[in-house]
């Protein structure tokens with residue numbers, strides 16, 4: 001097949017994983033192409049701020065475009081090896097700690113250096129929290145977190161984009177249609193029906209692009225294993241209730257095993273003084289949250305997630321999660337909000353009941369409704385038990401006024417068999433970031449990009 005153009009490296013996806021590969025290789029004599037199906041960073045920010053932008057563009061814009069899924073995120077850099085992905089399956093904890101530090105230094109170089117790192121405070125406060133949590137049947141995992149904030153995060157991504165200008169060809173608003181491999185050898189990528197040839201192919205399509213990626217790799221006969229699916233709600237309450245935790249560690253990772261089902265339940269993505277937001281996964285609306293560096297609400301939000309891994313004969317956790325999210329979309333036209341008191345009493349929340357509540361929703365567009373019509377019984381019981389346990393270390397968390405938004409679903413892409421260099425069974429074809437099912441956060445996805453960039457560099461030097 002005749003190629004339109006030939007590159008040394010083609011990177012699919014301009015999320016943190018793809019960007020970090022480009023940052024490693026830029027200025028090193030490589031001819032590089034980045035393909036991103038969403039908008040470039042400045043257009044993307046403009047769309048997000050434009051009240052007249054088309055709904056379909058706004059929706060797609062949330063997770064697609066330069067900066068990927070995290071572009072409008074809270075920008076919490078998890079500087080611990082305990083969560084944020086499974087990279088410790090590919091390297092030692094010590095190596096992962098080094099990579100984490102390196103990634104943090106790059107975010108600092110591009111504008112994050114002034115942002116506070118939480119969790120460095122005295123061991124005493126952390127130990128005290130751990131003791132309180134243990135007494136409440138909770139496991140508290142302390143984490144070092146650098147909080148960039150949505151605004152600073154967007155600036156850092158813009159700075160990275162500007163740095164790469166002229167060093168890398170960037171095709172935004174462009175979909176990689178197919179990955180082309182012949183005789184176990186990378187040929188390139190089809191774009192607009194034409195072949196763009198390359199020697200190294202780095203696929204970093206994120207969660208949003210994972211279905212496309214799975215289809216592509218299945219055609220190539222590569223092996224995939226399914227991950228768990230995490231389903232739950234986003235919880236919102238007055239920020240003061242969680243201050244004893246958030247002032248010390250910013251984000252608390254708490255793990256609980258329910259008495260009813262022995263399910264593993266965890267808190268996730270805590271946003272002190274933050275805002276609840278809608279996330280669009282290919283027109284499926286789920287809930288999420290974030291907070292700014294320079295703008296505060298009066299509430300803190302976080303997710304309570306129940307992790308479920310399926311065994312025989314069912315092996316489609318993503319389908320299961322989508323089914324439940326879809327139910328919420330059908331009933332609520334999108335995100336449903338319910339007061340905890342109504343949830344426990346088995347009645348729907350109404351606009352009047354929400355208005356009478358003590359917690360003012362930061363996502364008022366959510367439809368007051370009944371999450372018990374959406375969530376499986378075991379998930380409801382798990383969430384109830386988790387809030388009861390949490391109340392023991394943060395009194396007030398289990399208040400009837402606490403708001404539950406649903407549903408929050410974390411889909412993890414199926415996992416591809418990869419080498420420690422994150423190379424597939426096909427030489428010079430790498431798969432990285434959330435789309436490869438090996439990461440779940442900014443730091444580890446960025447780290448995968450850096451690993452592959454450095455590997456390509458070492459092969460060519």
Ligand SMILES: Cc1cc2nc3c(=O)[nH]c(=O)nc-3n(C[C@H](O)[C@H](O)[C@H](O)COP(=O)(O)OP(=O)(O)OC[C@H]3O[C@@H](n4cnc5c(N)ncnc54)[C@H](O)[C@@H]3O)c2cc1C
Pocket residue numbers: 012013014015016017018035036037038063064065066067068069070071072073074075076077078084174175176177204205206207208209210212279288289290432433434435439440441442443445446
């Ligand atoms: C609302 C929200 C808040 C978050 N907050 C945090 C946080 O505070 N801290 C944290 O650590 N993590 C957070 N995350 C998770 C984090 O954003 C992701 O883990 C990270 O962005 C994954 O990086 P990635 O490069 O693997 O994929 P992505 O960031 O998803 O990037 C993939 C890119 O590939 C593009 N793409 C897909 N398919 C194709 C194709 N065929 N052709 C061309 N382009 C394609 C997509 O448009 C996308 O831009 C958040 C996520 C969301 C959605």
